[in-house]
Amino acid sequence: MALDGINGIPPKGIEVINMTTGEKATAYEPIGFPKGGVAQRKVTQQVIEKALNEPSSHKALKTLLANSPVGFGNQSTKTELESLGYLDSGIRQSHLGAPIWYDSKDGGTVTVYDDTRGPNGKTDAGPRTTIYKNGNFEQTMIYDENGKLTGGKIVIKDQVAGFTERQIDFTVTADGKIATVE
Numbered sequence: 001m002a003l004d005g006i007n008g009i010p011p012k013g014i015e016v017i018n019m020t021t022g023e024k025a026t027a028y029e030p031i032g033f034p035k036g037g038v039a040q041r042k043v044t045q046q047v048i049e050k051a052l053n054e055p056s057s058h059k060a061l062k063t064l065l066a067n068s069p070v071g072f073g074n075q076s077t078k079t080e081l082e083s084l085g086y087l088d089s090g091i092r093q094s095h096l097g098a099p100i101w102y103d104s105k106d107g108g109t110v111t112v113y114d115d116t117r118g119p120n121g122k123t124d125a126g127p128r129t130t131i132y133k134n135g136n137f138e139q140t141m142i143y144d145e146n147g148k149l150t151g152g153k154i155v156i157k158d159q160v161a162g163f164t165e166r167q168i169d170f171t172v173t174a175d176g177k178i179a180t181v182e
Contacts, residue, residue, distance in 0.1 A: 037085035039107025041069045058181045070132045075147035108134030
């Protein structure tokens with residue numbers, strides 16, 4: 001028998017509310033956070049291997065972005081992410097500009113930072129940032145205050161040792177074209 005307030009069980013008399021569904025839970029009842037949908041777009045190990053074997057960073061970048069749920073373009077909305085199978089996890093931090101996590105059952109996580117409301121008006125990377133992670137793949141997309149893509153970074157790590165196998169940094173012009181790829 002678990003003690004009140006231990007192992008994620010709320011103390012007796014405390015009601016917990018899922019911020020996404022409004023579902024209520026009391027002591028000894030599980031909270032029904034969504035576990036994500038089936039990812040319609042994701043970067044798989046096959047796509048990663050293709051990108052690792054591609055000598056041109058520009059072509060590798062295009063391949064990875066074409067398969068990513070956070071592809072090339074404006075910052076994704078909640079509706080767009082949900083239509084791709086990434087559901088709001090319901091987890092919230094209590095400060096302005098706190099990230100929102102979207103999960104899929106089989107395709108990783110998307111974390112959306114929108115810090116234009118915070119005291120500094122931006123994150124370390126910029127006013128808006130979205131990070132997609134799936135296994136050994138991490139994609140960081142940086143947007144301006146209007147949600148327009150300005151650049152980003154893709155990192156592919158070795159699955160065993162964790163070292164960086166390939167990193168692609170890129171910038172985007174004001175008219176939405178890839179400016180530089182490193």
